[in-house]
Amino acid sequence: MIDLSIIIPIYNVEKYIRPCIESIYRQGLNENQFEVIIVNDGTKDKSMEMIADIIPAHSNITVINQENQGLSVARNNGIAIAKGEYILMPDSDDMLIDYSVKPLLEKVLAEKADIIMADFVQMNDEEINNIPQHPIKQQEAFKTTEISGKDILYEKYCRWYWRSVYRRKFLHENNISFVPGIYAQDVPFTNECFLKVKKCLRTSWLLNIYRRGHESAASKYSLKRSNDTSIAIRKSWELSRSLSLSPETAYQQDDLLFSIFYTHICAIACGHLRNFSEVCQAINFLKEQIPHLTFNHDKRQRMWAYMYNQLPLTVFAFIIYSKQMLLRKLK
Template identity: 45%
Template structure:
């Protein structure tokens, strides 16, 4: 077993919001205990977000086997408030977020937690794999033969490593003291809450470690499912996330690379939203309502300083198979934002 620093304290709080996941929650929680960690080194904080299925019955059976599980019951208020309540309740030196239909890679936490505790980094950013149900059941995971660890500032990660389409909060160990000091929380009541949270963390983190070690297994859903299609609510929520990035950019030195990257990420998200509106929302009236809403949130949205070409280059780098929709999205936003 890995030797840990500060073993007289709880090293890690694992925050798991729960809503209608009775088919996955057992595997999820089981993965947290398949870590070669003593129960006194970590705690599970499970937030019952008003689940309507048998998820809590499954959890009750597990609670009886362990003494390091805390359950918070709340009315259905969404993922952001559930996570915020988890942060407020946490007592671990570090925090990770685990979605209740995903899982942690077996024995991935000991080394990462030790790395975090020994370095006192604000963030430890790890890697992840996307797997379907069959691959998860067969334990078909590929781990890197050579583990790399680099120390960077949060702004360096923002500039050099962050894919704006993959601002996943569950791939990172967060120093709890850092989140509290910087008052970083999730925006309540919206989808796409990971985007502003991740950018806020990176802008404020002085010491980060980034590694290719696999921490997390993301369970791929049915991408053709109606739940993945854009709704008016999701469009409004993404508009709020986009607006938050825009406001963050305005707080930076206007000529700095960080400012330009934040604006680039804003326009990347905006282009994705425009494309989704074209594909998923049929009613022109609703389309225009969303555009009007976004224009109110970001009244000074424009394309000065060569943004257009930078967006195209940036998205081409991260999304090479969807280059054509960049052009479509740009034509839309140029027409609708007049």
């Protein structure tokens, strides 16, 4: 068994994929120690051409070519053939910080931790292109803290699966995978990982450069994206009901789910859906996924739960739509 599998799904990222792949080979790792699994998810641009010379130059690269099935299926297919004891899944439009992976890998191998979660830095295209002139801040000494996954989840909900290294055995034994076909696949995946993890490490060590401010699938709101988020909320809701959570954890989990729910309905109301009819469709789909929600932490949560559960769909949709339109005018 090798130490690490790095899985990179590729779909229409011709501007960014080469820097991403190149950054993987600036980690100070022996190529016999890790593998790179590139999943060509039926890309329609020149992404694969941009790295055509890199692939044969490294004996540890495996390429999966498939019809476009989305990021979830691409990552799941990569995990299915991975041979590494640990798995890292950076996004294809981001980069790994030079020499950032090695200390994380050495630590989890020594500790046999299920997950180690690192930190990241956000940069736009211009900043990334001028890293020599605007270098990433000096890394502090590498330190880790053992922490429960639930504490990470509830201190600051962390959807960013790409800043963590996962033990492959942990994912397989707990049947954890990405939900196929949805945009918000990170929500149920991350939620399940941190609810089920037994040994988790956290560090402030910087692992990734998160590329912000460019056009991507994540920046386009639509009815499909709204419905995908509803499915993600349902998956997380079902998970929380299926596990034997302590009363304290169940309370925290419900508070977390309310935060996701409320953010979602606000996005539906002001997320640039074409008209009120689409807002009603989005709310209707959410109610089909989760017919009944219960939140009891405070008056605000109970009020939203009551409106969601008791009001006719069009009335509830009109309330959240009107609220967001009013707030927009007041800005």
